[in-house]
Amino acid sequence: MSGATNGEAIHNRTIPAPSSTLKRLMKLGKPYLGRYIILCILAAVVSLATVALAESLRRIINAATNQDMSALTSSLIFGAVVVIVDACANFLRTYLSGVLEFKSTATLQASILSKLLKVQMKDLDRYHSADLISRMNDSAVVAQQGINQKTIELLTNLMQLTFLLTYLLSLQYVLTLGVMIICSLVPLIMLPFTSRLRSMHERRQQVESTQQVFIQDTVQGAEVVRAFSLSPTLHAQFAQRVKQYFKIHLPISRIEAVGYNMPLAVILGGLLYVLSFGGYLVIDGRLDVGAVAAFLFCFEQITTPVSRIANLWTEFQASLAQGTRLFEVLDLQEEGIDRESNLNKDHKDMSVSSNQVVSSTHAITFERVGFRYGSDQVLTDVSLSIEPGKVTAFAGPSGSGKSTILNLLLAVYEPYEGIISNGDVRLSTIHPRVWRKGIAYVSQEPYLFSGTLYENIAWGSSEATREDIIKAAQSAGIHEFIMRTPLQYETFIGERGLTLSGGERQRLSIARAFVRKPTLLLLDEPTAALDSHNEGLVQQALQQLMYGRTTVVIAHRLSTIRDADRIYYLEAGSIIEEGTHHELMTSDGKYRAMVETTFKKDNVSAAAMEVKA
C-alpha cells in the first residue's frame, strides 16, 4: 500500500514509550548473552590495555626524568607486551562483534520474514512490499545494531572511562573529581533533544521508505513509464519527496551537529580545567609536574570514550526509531491465532488437534457468512454448499464478492460473521496452513518465481519426485515446451516468468497445481488473460486437473461455467440465484440476462432465429 496509507497508520498509532521499545530491543539480544559477556571481557582487556599503554608511557617519561636505564628497558618491554595484547584483543573483539552482528541481524530478518509469512493477509494488504522490505533491510539492521554494537560499545567505553578515572583518581583525586563532574555533563546537555530527535528519525525513515516504494513501482512499471514518457513527471515527484526528506533531515542534522560536538566542548573544558587548576596546584606546591603530565596523557585517552558515549546516544535514537517501525510489523496479528484459541485447550499442538485437510467426502458449507473489508460490507449473509467431487461455479459482475469467497475458502481471509465448515469440522478450528495442504489455487495472472522451470513446478509440493514433476508437466501440456528450451527443466526464467508467454505461464501454474494433488481446486478465471488459442490448451489441461476433484471456479466465460454442477450468481455480496446452467437459463433471471447481454453484440437474436429455423 502506498506510503500515505502508512502515514495514516502511523498517525493513528500511539507511539510506544521509548522504554518499551528499548526493552523489546534488549529482549532480542537475550539469546546472545554469552557472546555479549565474552565481548565485554574483551572490552575490559582492551580498556586495561589502553590504561596500561598510558602507564608505560608515563614510566618511560619518568625513567627519562630519573635517568634510570633499567627502568626504561623494563617499561619498553612492558609497552611492547601491552601493544601485542591490545592488538590481539582488539582483533578478536572486532571479529566477534562483527559476526554477532550479522548473525543476530540475519536471525531478526528471518524472524520478520517468517512473521510476514504468517500474518493475516488483510493486514498485509495495507503495506507496500517495498515498505516491508525497507523495514527488513534498513530498520532491522539499525535496530539490531542499537542493541549489539551500541550497547557493547557503550559498555566498553564506560569501562574504559572507569579504568581511566580510577587510574587518574589514584594519581590525583581533586583533579579527577572535577573531570568526572565535567564528563557527566555530556548526557545532561543532550537529554532535552531526545524525544524530538526520535520522532524526527521515525518520520525521516517514513519518507525514505515512501521513496523506496516509489522507486520500486517505477522500476517495475518500466514499460508504461517509457511508453507514456513519464520520466519528467516522475522525476519531479522524486524531487518533491527529496525535498520532504530534507525538510526533516536538516533539523536532524542540526541537532546532530550540536550533539556530536558537545563532547568536544566537555573535553576542551576538562582539559582547560586540568591545566589551569592543576597548574594552580603545582604553583601552589601541592602537585608535581610529572603528575600533571601523566594526567594530561590520560585525559587524552578519555576523550575517545567520552565522545563515543555522547555520539552513541544520538545514534541510539535512530535505533529506537527504527525499532518502533520493526515492532509495528512484528506486532501484526498472525493468521490462525484466533483459530487456535477455538481449539480444545488441552490440545496445544496444532498438528495433533487439527490435522484436518479438506475432506474428499464431505461438503464445504457456508452458513450466513458475512465479510467486511475495512468498512465495506463485501459479503452479506451468504449460505452455500460445495459438494465433494463436483464443480461449483460463481458468476456475477465485478465487485460482487466472488474473489472474496475464494479467499475465504483459501483461508487467507476469515469470515466476519457466520460459519464455514467442512463436514462437521469448522474451518475456524483448523490451522490455515494445514487446511491449505489439500488445496491448489490457480489464479488469473499466474505468479511465478525467478528460478528454473523445474523449481516453479516443484513449488506445488515439497514431496514431489522428478517423475511427479515431469508427469505434472505432461498433464498440464507444458512438457513439450519445456523440452524445447535449451536447458529443459533447468532453464532459468526471470522475474515473475515474464520471459514466457501468458499461456506458458498459466500452464506452468497448472502443472504446479497438479503436483500438489489437491482435494479442493480453486480456479480464479484461469483462462481469462489468454487468447483463444492458449485458452484451448489451458482448458484441456484444466479438464484433466478437475477430473475427480472438488472444484470451485470463478469465470466470465460461458464455456467454463456451463458444465458446472452448480452455479451461484452473486450481486453486491449476496447470492441472487443458484442452480445448473440449464435451470438458471429457464428461470429467466439475472443469470440469463447476463448470458444474453454477453452475446448481444454477437447477435444472439440472429443465432436464435437460425436455430429456430
Place this chain on the structure above:
Amino acid sequence: MKANSPSNHTFPYILRKLMSYAVPYRIGFILAILLLSAKLVMDIGFAVVQQVFIDTINSSSMDSLMRATFICATVSAIIICCLMVQYYFRFVVQSRMSWDIRAKLFDKSQRIPFRQVQTMHSGDLTSRINKDAGMAIGMVNSIVYDLGYNLLLCFVSFIYLAQMDVWIALLALGSGPIVFLSGRFFDRKLRKLSTEIYKKEAELRSLLQETLQGMKVVRAFALEDTLLNRYVLEREKLNQLQRKRTILNGLLWQSSAFVNNLIMVACAGLIAMSAMRGGTTTGEVLAFIILMGRVQWPFVHMSQTWGGVQEALGAADRVFDILEIPNEGKGGLSPEPTTFPLASAGIFALSLENVHYKHPSVDGSESSLFSGIHLNVSPGETIAVVGPSGSGKTTLVRLCCGLYEPDIGTISIYGKSVQDQLEETRAMITYVPQNPYLFSGTIRDNIAFSASDTTDEDIQEAARLAGAEEFISKMPAGFDTLLGEHGSTLSGGQRQRIAIARAFLRNAPLLLLDEATSALDNESERIVQQSLDLLMKDRTTLVIAHRLSTVREASRIIVLDQGAIVEEGSHEVLLEMNGLYAELYNIQFSTSEAEVKDDVQSMLPV
C-alpha cells in the same frame, strides 16, 4: 550482460565522476573543508597548549596561567562552533549528493533500453538506487574529509615536530607509510568481496520482493517454509561474505594500529634516551610523544579509511554500470511538446520499412523475429493485428513505441523516425498495454500521470469517457482514493478503465492497443468495449485484436505469423482466402458464436 558483471572502473575515474556531484554544493562543500582547519588547530593546539601550560606552570607564574586559560577558553568556544557548522555542512552536502546521484540513477533507470531492463531483476535495480548510490557518495566524503584531513594533519605535525628534532620527526614520518602500506595488502580482496556482498544483498532484495508480492500464492501453496529456508540459506551466504569482510577489516585495522603502537613505544624509548643524555625538557618529551601520535595516527586512520574506500568502490562500480548504459533512442532528452503534423497529406501515421529485429529468447540466445517487415498506416485507419501466440504481435507494438529498437530498417510516426526522435514520436502515441500498470497513489494521479497541467474537469471527463466515473464516485474518497500496490485494490475491469481514461486524457493521434482478451466480466467488458470504440474514433489505431467486433470493424487486418505479415485485407476478403486468418478465425472467434447457439438452444423450451 554488462550490468550483471560489474566492470572494474579505475579509481581516479570513479572519484572524478563522484566529485562532480559536489559541484552544485561547492560552497557548502568548500566551507566544510575550510572549517576543518578548526579541527586542525584543535588537534595541533592540543599538544602546543599543553606544552605552553606545563612550561608556564614550571615558571610558577600565576598571571600568565590565568591569561593562557582565558585565551584557550575563548579559542575553544570558537573552535567548537566552527566544528558544529562543519559537521552540519559536511553531512547535509553528503546527503544532498546521495540524493542527486539517486535521482540520476532513477532517471537513468527510465531511459535505458527496455530490453536491457527486462534482463535485470527489478529488485537489483532498486537496490542499486537505494543502497549502492549512498555507499558510493559516502566514499567521496571519507576521501575528502578523512583522508585529506589526516594527510594535512600529519604534514603540519611533521613540520612542528621537525622544528624540535628532525631525526625523530623523520623516523615518525617514515614509519607512517609502513603503517599505511601494511594495510594495502587487503585492498583488492576487499573490493571484490564488497562487490559480491552488494550483489548478494540485491539478490536477497529480489527474493523478498517476489515473496511479498506473491504472498497469496505463497500462502495457497504453503511455500512459507520453503521460502523462509531459501531466504535463510541465501542470508547465510551473505553472512559468510560479511564474515570474510570482518576478518579482512579486522586484520587491516589491527595491523595498522599494532604497527603504529609499536613504533610509538619505540619512539618514546628513543626520545627518553635522548632526554637522559640531556637536552630535552619534560614538557618537550610529553609534547613530543603526543605530537608523534599526531603524525602517526593519521596514517592509521588513512589506512583504515582506505579499506572503507575499497568497499565503496564495489558499490560505485554497480552504480556506474547502470549510469553508463547508453540511453534509448538517439534524440535528446524530453523536448518541448510538439504540435502534431496531423493534416499534412501523404504522410503515413505509422510506417515500418524493412524492419529487422532479433529478440532474446528464454535462454539468452537471440532468435530472429522480424526479417524485413513493411507496413504503412494512413491517418484515421484502424489496423487489427491477428496471429497465433508467439507470432510477434506484442513485439510489433513495442517496436512502434520505441521500447525495442529495430536492428535494421526504420519505423516512423507521422514522418518522424522513432529511433531518432524518440520523445517527439512517443508524444504522439498512446499505448494501452494488456495489463494496465498502476502506481500506488491516488486514482487522480494514475489518470493524470502522463499529462501535465490538467484540470479536475479534464480528469473527470476522461474518467467519464472511459466509463470509470461511476465506480470512482462510489469510492469513499472519489478521485483521491489511494490505490494499493499495482492497483491491487481494484478489479481487473476497473484497472483497465483507468488505463483507458489515461489514454483519453493523453489525447494522442496514434493509439497502440493491446486488446485485453477477456479478463473482464461481461458488464465491465461491455463498458470497456464502448469506451475503446469511442477512443478509437478519430484516431489512427493499431490494435492487437482478440474480439470479433474489433476485427470486423477494422479497416484492415494484418495476419502475423513467425514475424512476417502473411495475409492482409478486410475481414471478408481474408475469410474468403481461406488461409491462416480463416483458420484463426475458426478457433478464436467462432467459438463464442457456437456457444451462443448452444445457449439459445438451451433456452428454448424442450
